Amino acid sequence: MLHKSLIGVIGLCLGGLAPALANAAPAPKPAAHASLNLAGLQKALESGDEDRALAALDEIEQAGSASAAPLVEGVLNRGASSKLLLRAIAVAGALGKESSSGALAPYVNHRTAEVRHAAAVSLTHTKGKVAVQALRDALRGSDPALRGTAADGLGALGAKEAVPDLFAVLPKAVPEAAGAIGTLCSGEECRKFLALLGKLPFDVMESGFLPILLRTGNDVPDGIKLELIERLRRMATPKTNEVLRTALATYPAGGSPKVKSALDAALHGHSVKSDEP
């Protein structure tokens, strides 16, 4: 059985988003056939009647129409009750329009933890530079849970510029940063991550290994992957074996055959040597 955290990481690697994020903000549904009455919806959202406004948001989410995103952004820009805000934040995330990131971003700094968290999750769907900057700010903030969410989100958004910040928070009880680093690091950064093996607790770093091993582009040279495989093999713990087994089992078709062979060899107890410097 796959380790629970590894399943999450695989989701991140292969699906693009961590399951937690995906659960909190449902993926946009296909656009409804019926066109939305935008004027009517706007009237409902500005009515001051919480129930009417919530119903309007439900309708917008059901329709999944990006054309209604400005209406949701309007709610966020004007401010509303907590209940309405949380709904608007979720719907903005569900619609996934980058334009909504500007309206969502301030809510990452809201004084209510639930609102902050919801905003951070939705920003990973609306994406864009504003979303990345908001999550980088959240990583600096005083909310430990939000820092974890932000780290996950930065990984999901491919925010390579955030890697130095992620390294800074990794040893400070933000293990989610490991997964993001594994997803985002380039050659030297990945080496830096590997150098932390043995210095930081394995549990803290664990979520970063699979993303590195399963990366298919040129950002992470095979040599680094082989070095990681060899170091995990030498550690020879149930957890390291689990990482190697999972990597082999889920190895992408486009991945390097040399790395795949090394995974197999390592699992059979054979040393793995890199011919790269």
Next chain:
Amino acid sequence: MIHLRSLSFASCAVLLTGCGAASVNSSKGFDNEWQNDSGASIAALEQRLHALPAVPNARVVVGVTDSGLVGSTLDGKSHWVHNGRAASPPMIAGQLVIVAEGDQIVALDASSGSQVWSIDNRGLSLRGAANDGTSSALVLADTHKSLFLGVSASGSSLGSVETSAALGTPAARGGIGFVPWSNQYVSAVDLKSGDEVARLLTREQVSQARNFGGQLYFGEKGLLRFDEKARYASTNQANHVTLPKLNLPGKPDWLGSGVVTGTSAANARTKIRVYAAPSSSANGELTLGGGTIAASYFRVLFGLDAKSADLRWVRSLPADIVGGAAASAGFVLCDANGKVWSLDSNGADAGSLDLGSKVRMCAADTGAQPMPAAAAPAALAPQITQALDALEPDMAEAERYLIAQLGKLEDPLVTKALIDLSSSPRISPELRAETRRLLALRKNGTEYMLSALARHYDFVSGVLLAPPVGPLADALAASNEQRAAPLLAKHLNDPANSADDVAHAARALVKLATAAEYEDLRTFFALYRATADDESLVAAVISCAEAVLRVGGDAGRTVVERASQDPLTQSDVRAALPGVLSKAAPAAAASAPGAAGAAPTLRATRDNPPKSAAAR
């Protein structure tokens, strides 16, 4: 019984000068039936002794260790060790160091530590000892009785008087022992015969007779000088000196009660005490320590103005202060590590010694010499901050005192110190509140304030406490510091700040904000107008509305008007907004940047706001 009332001053003087002190009377002393002689006998004695050369105590420091005593002359030329188990504090008496050991009272040469004499303690504890240059005066006591005992230079017992009265710490001069008792008398007892030759009646508490620089003083809370005016002590006309009213941590004693037998280890009372020596100014006026006294509180030493008690300097030593002495100017203190610190009257280092081992307590005497003046010390503000750093977290009383002293100083560095303290996790919440209160009142150190406001909680770079935004906002608003506006506006939307701090920031922005802060203000207003869930946040939102109206032009007015009509706006906020709107002047013609036309989006991030993107 002596009966001096009937003797005229003149006849008494004749008797004293003609026949010698011992022949004035032959009665044993400490008699409660004594009749007040209006100072005649003590005046006659003073006149006789006046011409004698002053005999100051040795300039020496003596520490109690686990295995005995360690001593050093203050010039550092002689260092000695005496093995034994001290059962009393070491007492510097003339050129001797007298201490109780087992059933003996032992006298050591102060400069060499060699034993001079030893006598039986008669089953009593050593309470006090003095020496006139030749003979010694001892007071031994237990809970039921006291014994005054004269001892010759060779250690032979001389005159003695046993009494049920509790005798205090003695002094000696010219063959006479001066012994306070009954809180109002100082009996002058002939060391050879044990006869009481004179008595001083004073109206103030007296349990100590002391030798400061060769001059004798009597008292406890204050001191009167044994001089030609001592005879008027009963009518409060003697030369007298006392401490100013002190409000110091631990409520330190100066001399303490002379009828309490001391122990050989320091306790809290030993570590919390006042060091002050009386001295005569050029015009003969009696002063304390040339204008400066000191008070210890464990490892911290406060230097105070001898008249006003204003704090002049602060020193923190590496270990608790376990004894010392004041000079006519300056101080000698020893710490528990066995280091001896000589300080001038400004608290600056005037030399140091090392006793060579840790000490449980110490005694010192500076003789008749002041400490040499040293280099000018640092300004008081940094001294206080350094002392605060040295205090243990449980020394809140000293911290409170020092913080209060900081608040009295005009130095801009104080502002920085208060900012640092307000952000320090080391001090208690109560003291943090006090530092914040004082910070809000600061009128200088603006650059430090602005610099502090530029900081935010930042987990990545390890800034884990927000600056004291509320007090800074109050202080900067009071000085109308416009440069604070953008910094305060950024703090509105930082959840690391307390709601109370945010409320103060918003209040300051009502006065300081410009159009450049409009977006931050409007963002805050939008985020909390319907979600404010405590009093401070409600107050912040209402202040924010005022600021938005002042700097936001038509668009700002529209924002506030819409909120005032929205049923979802928090009830207290909604109730206040009509008043805010009616108080505000109609919107100025000039609108805030981005405020005209389509409403801007909320400010997106702390450092990188997005362009306006969405119409409402």
